[in-house]
Amino acid sequence: MKVLLAEDDDLTRQGLAEVLAAEGYQVVQAADGATALKHFAAEVPDFVCLDIMMPERSGYDVCRSIRSTHPNIPIIFISAKSEEIDKVVGFELGADDFIVKPFGVREVVARIRAVTRRCHVARGANPADSFLMSDLEVFPAELRAVRGGQTIELSLRDVQILELLHRNAGRVLDRNTIFNHSWGEDYFPNSRTLDQHISQLRKRIEVDAKSPRIIRTVHGAGYRYEAE
C-alpha cells in the first residue's frame, strides 16, 4: 500500500514516514503542496496524509485538487490547528480524518489502520473473511486477529507476513522472499530488521513467544508456518 505524506516540518515528516514504513506502507514524501500534487499524479497512492499549513499550496488546496480527480481516495489531515473552523472546512472538503498535533505514534497508527480498513472495504474486501493459523483467527481486511475472544490489533505488514506464511503453509520462506513481499523490492533493510519485526509480532500473536507455534524459525533458512 502506497501513502503520500505531505508535511513541511522535516522532522515531523521523517518521523511519520518512519512510522508509516514500520506499519508496512510504501511512503512518498513531499515537503510542500506543489510537490505533493506532482507526486500524487506520478505515484497514485492508496491514501494521502496532508499537513494544512504548507508552503506553495495549502493542504486544503491540495485536498480540493485531489478530490476533483479522485473523489474516493482517503485523505487524512495533519494539523496544529485544532480550531473547529479548520475541521469544518476539512470535512467539507472530504477529509476522512484529522490528526491534531501534538500526537503520539499510537494515535497516528490507530487512525491510519482505521483508514486502511476503510480502504480495504472500499475495494470490495469482506471484513468477515478470515483464515486460521493454529488457534488464531486472522481477519486481514480488518487488520485484526482474534484468539479466544481477545482481539489483537495488527499492522498492515503483520497481516501481509501472516498471509504469506499461511498461503505457503508447510514451506520454509527465506528472508528475501518475505522482504520482497512485505517491504517491497527497493527496500534495503539491515539484516536484523526482519528478525526484529518477527520477534515483536510473536510477542503479540503467540501464546508463548519463547516457543512459537505460528511463526517457527528454521535456522539458517528462514521462517515457516505449519498447519496443524
Added chain:
Amino acid sequence: MRVKPLILLILIVVLPLAALMWLGVRVVRDDKANLQQKFEDVFAVQIRDIDRVISRHFETLSTELSATARRVPDHPDGIRALLRKSPQVRQIIIVDIEGALLHPDPATELNLSEREFLHEAQELIRDRDLIRASRTGSGDGQRLPAVAVGQRGQVEASPSNPPSASEGWHAWYWGRGVHLIFWQRRANGSVVGLLVERGRWMADLIAALPETVGQNQTEIPVASTSRFRLVDSMGSSVYEWGEFEPPDESAPLVESAVSAPLASWRLQAVVPENLIAAQSSGMVFQLVTGIVAATVALSMLAAFFWREYSREVRQASQRVSFVNQVSHELKTPLTNIRMYADLLADDLDNLDDESDGKAAGRLRVIVSESQRLSRLISNVLTFGRQQREALVLRRREASVDELVRRVAEQFAPTLERLKITTELTLDAAQPIFVDEDAVEQILVNLISNVEKYAADGGVLKISTSLAATSVMITVTDAGPGIPAAMQRAVFEPFVRVSSRLEDAAGTGIGLSIARDLARLHGGDVRMVDSATGASFCVELRASEEDRDS
C-alpha cells in the same frame, strides 16, 4: 458578550436623560403655572388699585351729593331751583316713610323733565325701592369689594352696608344701563333721592381713571403689555386703556366686580396670550440647553467607559490569542519530541531484553511528560475557545468503548508507575454520534485528575453503559475524594480543592472543560456517590443523526 455592555450603556445614558427630560417637562409645566399665578396676582393688585380709584371717586361724589341732599327744600319750586344750580343732579325724588311719592307729585303740574322721569321711574316708585334701600342701607359705595382671583375668575362684590346708614347709593336699572341715585334719610323718615346725571358721572369717572397704568415693582411690564377694561352690566366696554390692543373676544386674565355702587360693572385685565408663554420660553431654553449639556456630558462619559471597556476586552482577547498562538507554536516541537520518543521506545523494545531496563524507564518518563504537556496545551486551547464561546462539536460515528481503551492505553505507563491498576468494564461498543476529540478530552481530564490527586495506588475503575438515548461513562478512583462542600465548585474554572504549594499542581480548568464538552453533547458531568475516592459520571446524549440512522 457584546449585548450586555450595550444594554448597560443604554441604561447609563438613556435612562438618566429620560428622567432629566421628564423632570424638565414637569418643571416647565409647574413654572408655567407659577408664572400664570404671578401674572394673575400682579393684575389683581392693579385692578384693586383701579377699583380703589373708582371708590374714592364715588366717595367724593357722595360727599358733594350729601351736602346737596341736605339743602333739598320741600316745595317743588325750591327743588326745581336747586336742580338748576346742581348740574350733576338730573332729578330729585322724595318719598315718605311708607315709600309713597312726595315729589315730583303727579297730582301737581310737572315740567317735562319731571314727567319724563316719572315715566321712566314707574317701577322704581311702584316698588318703593328707595325706601327699602334706605331701610336695608344698600350700598354707600365706600366699601371695597373683596377681590378673589381665579383663573380668569369672576369676582363678586359684597353689597352689604351697616343698616344704620342714613345715606347711600341705589343703582337703578332702566333702559340701556345703570342709573345711580344718591339717597338720604331725613329726620321725619322720608327719603330724598338724587338721580345723578348719567353722562356726567360717567365722564367724571372716566376722567378719574388713569390713562395708563402706573409702573409697579414686579418684573412684569404691566403698562406696555396689557389692556384694562371697565365693562358695564350689559357686558359692553365702557372705557379701555393700556397699550395692548387685544383681539375681539379675548378672555381676560383677571376679572373683578367693581365696588358698590357700580357693583354690576366689572373691571378686566387682558394680556396677550403669548405673554406668559414668552416669559416661560426662557425657562424652556435653559432646560433644553441643560438637557443637551447633560446629553453631551453623559455621552462623553459613556464613550470614555466604552473605550476603556473595549480596550480591556481587546487586551484580554489579545492575551488569549497570544496564548493560542504560543500554544500552537509549541505543538510542532512537542509533536516531534513525542513522536521521536515513541520511536525510540520502539527501538529500545527491539533491543535485547537486558539492556532496555533503565533506558526504557527514562524514555517512558519523557513520553508520559510530553503527553502531559500535550494535554495541558490542548486544555489551554480549549479553554480559550470556551472563553470565546467558540466550542462547537463535530460529531462522527465512534465507539465510546474504543475511545476509553485508547485513553486508558495512553495513561497506562503513568498509572503503572503510580501502581494504579485500571479496571475497565465496557459495555458501549456500538458506535454513536459523538465528537471523538471532545470525549477523549473529557476522559483525559478526568484521568489526569486521578493521576494528580489519587496517586497512592489502588484501582481506577472506568465503566461504560449504553442506554436508549445516551451513554454513561463512570470514572471512579481510590483517592481521598472531594469534600462535599467542594463538589459543586470544582466544576468552576480555576477552582481547585487545594491551592497549597505542597499539593499537586494544576490549572483548575480541566473539570470545567469536561463539563462544558459533555453539556455540548446534551449531557453532563456529575459527581456521584462512591464507596472509594471520587467518582465522576459522564453522560453523553446521542445526537439527532444517531436516532435517524
